[in-house]
Amino acid sequence: MKNKLAIKGGPKTINSKIAHYIWPNISTKTKKAVLNQLNKEISLYVRSGIIEKLETRLSSYFQTKHSLLTSSGTAALHSMYFGGDIQENDEVICPAYTHFATVTPLFQLGATPVLVDCEFDGNIDTSEIESKITQKTKAIVVTHMWGMPCKMDSIVKIARKYGLLLFEDASQAIGATFKGKKVGTFGQAAAFSLQAKKVVTGGEGGVLLTNNDEIYYKALLLGQPRRSEIEIPKPHPLHDYALTGMGLKYRIHPLAAAIANQQLDNLDYIMRNRQRVANKLVKELKHLPGIKTPLIQQESKPSWYSFVMQYDSSELDDLPISKFCEALKAEGCKEVSRPNFTPPLSHFALFQNPGKLFQSYAGKFSYTNKDFPKAERFYNNAIKLPCWYGTESKFVNLYIEAFKKVIDNYRELL
Numbered sequence: 001m002k003n004k005l006a007i008k009g010g011p012k013t014i015n016s017k018i019a020h021y022i023w024p025n026i027s028t029k030t031k032k033a034v035l036n037q038l039n040k041e042i043s044l045y046v047r048s049g050i051i052e053k054l055e056t057r058l059s060s061y062f063q064t065k066h067s068l069l070t071s072s073g074t075a076a077l078h079s080m081y082f083g084g085d086i087q088e089n090d091e092v093i094c095p096a097y098t099h100f101a102t103v104t105p106l107f108q109l110g111a112t113p114v115l116v117d118c119e120f121d122g123n124i125d126t127s128e129i130e131s132k133i134t135q136k137t138k139a140i141v142v143t144h145m146w147g148m149p150c151k152m153d154s155i156v157k158i159a160r161k162y163g164l165l166l167f168e169d170a171s172q173a174i175g176a177t178f179k180g181k182k183v184g185t186f187g188q189a190a191a192f193s194l195q196a197k198k199v200v201t202g203g204e205g206g207v208l209l210t211n212n213d214e215i216y217y218k219a220l221l222l223g224q225p226r227r228s229e230i231e232i233p234k235p236h237p238l239h240d241y242a243l244t245g246m247g248l249k250y251r252i253h254p255l256a257a258a259i260a261n262q263q264l265d266n267l268d269y270i271m272r273n274r275q276r277v278a279n280k281l282v283k284e285l286k287h288l289p290g291i292k293t294p295l296i297q298q299e300s301k302p303s304w305y306s307f308v309m310q311y312d313s314s315e316l317d318d319l320p321i322s323k324f325c326e327a328l329k330a331e332g333c334k335e336v337s338r339p340n341f342t343p344p345l346s347h348f349a350l351f352q353n354p355g356k357l358f359q360s361y362a363g364k365f366s367y368t369n370k371d372f373p374k375a376e377r378f379y380n381n382a383i384k385l386p387c388w389y390g391t392e393s394k395f396v397n398l399y400i401e402a403f404k405k406v407i408d409n410y411r412e413l414l
């Protein structure tokens, strides 16, 4: 009777009323950092105070010449592309399976996103990149999806071979490494999000990293007018435009910078704990029929932004994933989800019919749901768990128990 599934009237595996997972981790130290900042200054025009402090820390952490804080990850991505001189009619190779904001800023520049299908881990399929390169291709952008590093050695090789700019969207992957090198340091520039769910968060915010002065100056010009005046050197031709910039304002709020600066203190601790929890989840779930735990490239260290596994219904007599997840929910697994907000980009009207919103795109491209079968499969079969990092990691055992129970008894669901 104990094994009867909760969805069929049996006992629930998890009865706890408390939250199973708490993120962001707003500690007393975070609150103190915000109060301190509130008492100091809540608007910073130029690179100073908490903004200078955090940028300096990030530059030292990533060993990059420039770190530029922005109001969001989207703003950092826009700044990155503009900084890299991506212009109208340039083509940029992009992953089809990513958060839409990796690619949407390209529409602001009139550039054409050329989407590429994904591999078994959800990251861009490196074997498909070269066939998409044309005379118009100017850059490649990759996303380390769910914090899993892309195959950066192959990608760097392709970018060098064709003389293309290489950009990284490392929004979900702060702290992750590929062959010992931090993601976000492989190309000419990288963007990160500091939005609330990210491993280092300011609530909202973003970061642009680059060693390239020209990318940095142009990024300043796009969204940081007061800073441009001071930081773009006088003899530089862009200095003439420094006062107004490009007409946008992408400055981070000092309170967001104060939060992120405090959260950065925890990065190593959080990474260690997430790694420990991920190892346990892999060990316990990988042999279960119906479940393929995340496949980690050799020598990669993910950030474990989330633990995203693949469901294989063929091993459970074609039990639909929706029924499987409903049964887990009924067992009390509140944190089990399917990442519905991250479909392949071809699902969005903007990528199917961009001309309706941006006239200059009329007739340029029209992606359909059939274009990226591997991304489609990855998305349809993805089941997400949070990667616990602290005291609430006792829930990990309960979730594992629930997975085992549902799989042991899946026939009740057919």
Ligand SMILES: Cc1ncc(COP(=O)(O)O)c(C=O)c1O
Pocket: 072, 073, 074, 075, 098, 099, 101, 102, 143, 169, 171, 172, 193, 194, 195, 204, 205, 206
């Ligand atoms: C991979 C990726 N890129 C870009 C973004 C956009 O960042 P933001 O929400 O800070 O603008 C996100 C945020 O969720 C993301 O996960």
